[in-house]
Amino acid sequence: MGKASRDKRDIYYRKAKEEGWRARSAFKLLQIDEEFNIFEGVKRIVDLCAAPGSWSQVLSRKLYLPGKLSPGSSDKNDLPxxxxxxxxxxxPIEGVIQVQGDITNARTAEVVIRHFDGCKADLVVCDGAPDVTGLHDMDEFVQSQLILANGSYLVMQI
Ligand SMILES: C[S@@+](CC[C@H](N)C(=O)[O-])C[C@H]1O[C@@H](n2cnc3c(N)ncnc32)[C@H](O)[C@@H]1O
Structure with a gap:
């Protein structure tokens, strides 16, 4: 069986199509949130290695759109x-600022922090497999040092 037909039989592939997710990996982030409640109270969020954008769609639908559409919300500054x-x-994805760049470059982190007005992130998610040293502890540490605030969450593929 070819890859295309295998994909079409996959339950998450079909569900992603039906629900309008750009990739079935959206369900990974939804399941992580169900288990660990990672979205609670977060205001500044970074999605590393984001394209084609299904995790960003999850962030938009779970965090940005509910705030924007809630009747009492008139203050744009309250939106994540x-x-x-x-x-x-x-x-484009509503409520998501896109930065085209290399996540291992410190300048990219500076661009992100500028978008956060000098503050660091409350939540960083990463679904990519970038070129790294291969020493997981060190890669995780270096990436977390770039943009994470104290007491924040990092969700990444290793
Ligand atoms: C598995 S895809 C991410 C899927 C995405 N989370 C989604 O849900 O749609 C991995 C992405 O990592 C990106 N990537 C790999 N190395 C990168 C790097 N050093 N900087 C930025 N993006 C990178 C690739 O361009 C690719 O789009």
Whole structure:
């Protein structure tokens, strides 16, 4: 069986199509949130290695849109700030600021922090497999040092 037909039989592939997610990996982040409640109270969020954007869609639907659409919310400053980074461009997603760049470059972190007005992130998610040293503890430490605030969450693929 070819890869295309295998994909079409996959339950998450079909569900992603039906629900309008750009990739079935959206369900990974939704399940992580169900288990660990990672979205509670977060205001500044970074999605590393974001393209084509299904995790950013989850962040938009779970964090940005409910705030924007809630009847009492008139203050734009209360809405969460979501920044998505990838080497590749991706189609726009409501409430998501896109930065095209390399996540291992300190300048990219500076751009993100500028979007956060000098503050660091409350939540960083990363679904990519970037070129790293291969020493997991060190890679995780270096990436977390770039943009994480104290007491924040880091969700990443290793
Ligand atoms: C598995 S895809 C991410 C899927 C995404 N989370 C989603 O849900 O749509 C991995 C992405 O990592 C990006 N990537 C790999 N190395 C990178 C780097 N050094 N900086 C930025 N993005 C990178 C690739 O361009 C690719 O789009």
């Amino acid at each position: 700030l979501i920044v998505a980074i990838d080497l590749q461009p991706m189609a």
